[in-house]
Amino acid sequence: MSARITDDQLDALFNPRGVLIAGASTHPGKFGFVSLHNLLASGYQGKVFATNRDGAEVLGIRSVADVADLPDGEIDLVFVCTPASYNPELLRAVAAKGVKAAFLTSAGYGEAGEEGRKAQDELIALAESLGVLIAGPNGQGVVSTPAQLCAQIVAPYPPAGAIGVASQSGNFVSSFMNWSAQTGVGISRAVSAGNAAMVTVPDYLGWYAGDDATRVGLAYLEGITDGRAVYERFRSITPDMPLVVVKGGATAGGAKAAASHTGSLAADDKVFDGAMRQAGVNRAATVEEAFEAAATFATQPLPQGNRVVIMTTAGGWGVVTADAIHNSSLELLDLPDDLRDAIDEHLPPRWSRNNPVDLAGGETRDTVPTVMRLIAEHPDVDAVIYLGLGIQHNQGRMMERGAFYPDHGLERIVAYHERQDRRFAEAAAEISEATGKPILCATELATADPLNSGPMAIRESGRLCYGSGNRAVTALDHLWRYVSWRNRHLDGTVEP
């Protein structure tokens, strides 16, 4: 944490007792309206205040023209939609009211040439002298689900969960929150750092590491200007909290030593990559991969080893997923004899009798949960990937829409199929919790038909339904690489 930022100030940003929207507007297209709308619409329970040049009423909030007319000591956070030129005056006035943190959406600062940079430096110096934290400027907002806070100039407000997002690009905060809304895997805190004039992405992540609501940090970085400091900060966070990072653009600089072969091999991305590995950070190649890795850290137990069993209802999915495991840090476990014998009791002889465990269509009513439990409970197994969820209800959904429904026994079989896939998804979550081992369910129905009872039940369990076996492997590989880093660098202390 930078010396000039305190935990107290970040508490005020993420858990404010009262929020002031400065520059509230009556025009529904303006940021000063949208931010007040989003704050009220997300169900924020603290006191809400607004300023407006004319003291107009906006969305039922009676605004004031002069900050002096607001109560003392009831507002922790000011959300600033006013022009840069007005902000020094505003900052002095709200500091006098006891405000500890300000989120500035205002543009015209560091991103706007020499004059903007000067205005930004002056604003930060003023804020420091007043003891007010400045988030942004030129940022899109802050979200904090434990406080039901959505102080943002854009949508959405995501479901509550354990992922803490900090981003150098506001767009990717929106992307991560949209995926959160789509998948149901929730977010604890999310903030766009904007120009990061006072508070940087690593600063936010450092606060998340001590935040009970957050289990994993998810960050988008670009344009790093002090790589060594970023490394040091991340290295201090990862023992307490996994960090998933995706980076855009090249870092400034790169190695300069022209005389050496080493220098020519030390391309800047290789240096960044090495620094992240050294710090125990999980670097993701894409923002999608980053979200799914973070969602997995947030919702699955950490594996104690890398031996995976694939359980599949059909051959091809298992084969391709096994290929993905071969290209990862994970290991496809050779099925132990006692486990093979135990599964034999529940399947006809045509099942694969090895890993992947291909049920080969031999399932009866309880086969999937029973075999899944046998696999997960075996001491040699560290994680399970289950493929084929939803195919029964997929047929049920087609029957339901067809011309023959509900006659010919279709009503009954459709209900059975729906129940079965729901049971399988619930079993995956229940067995995972009971064994403390990750169980990842993968099917393209997660997006192809989110109303299928399988993906729906996974969503209700709070977990992620992976779009393919490959994506489940990639996510699980992130978990294992984090655990391996802990094992090698932190004397083997792995918290479940």
Next chain:
Amino acid sequence: MTTLSEAASKAHLATHGVPFLPEHIVADADAAAAAAEELGYPVVAKLNGAAIAHKTERGLVRLGLGDADSVRRAADELLAAARPEDGEVSVLVAPMVRSNREFICGVATDEQFGPTVLLGVGGILAEAIADVSLRLAPITRADAADMIDDLATQALFGEFRGEAAVDRDGLIAVLMGLSAAVTADESIVSIDLNPVLIHHGAPVAVDALVEVAS
């Protein structure tokens, strides 16, 4: 930027635990032959001097010298090839190591991240393959072990074309030594150990170049 001679580079790095082969710095052909007798044949002879950075390109490396006469001849030729700008020169005589595997180890200073330690697959294709791993100095033993595991070409660390598997602890010692050297002396801008050969399983740096801020 200035560079240390190969001999001075090796001497400096050896104090930080980087292992090198025994070698001799001599002034003339007779001394070179005597050194070769002591080391045993075959040997290599190289022109050594603080200002000489690209020996191979200038033809200042003689490999596989099998007897005293060829050592004398090589030493004479090398000394004759010295240019005035090379400054004070000598001849370095070292045992000839044969290896099917080449690695590169080194230190490079990054504007953003400061001094870094590098391990990579070496040889003439090194830059095209770019199979390298870096860490920020100083590194721990665990970091050095991670660097070895990071390389995509893991087959090079096992038994290879009749040669023994790479001694991982030896390679870790090289990387730790580089880290110690750059951590102890902030004026070091870069270090090249290129190539690092695998001799009976042990990594051996047969060339070294330390570059310091002037």
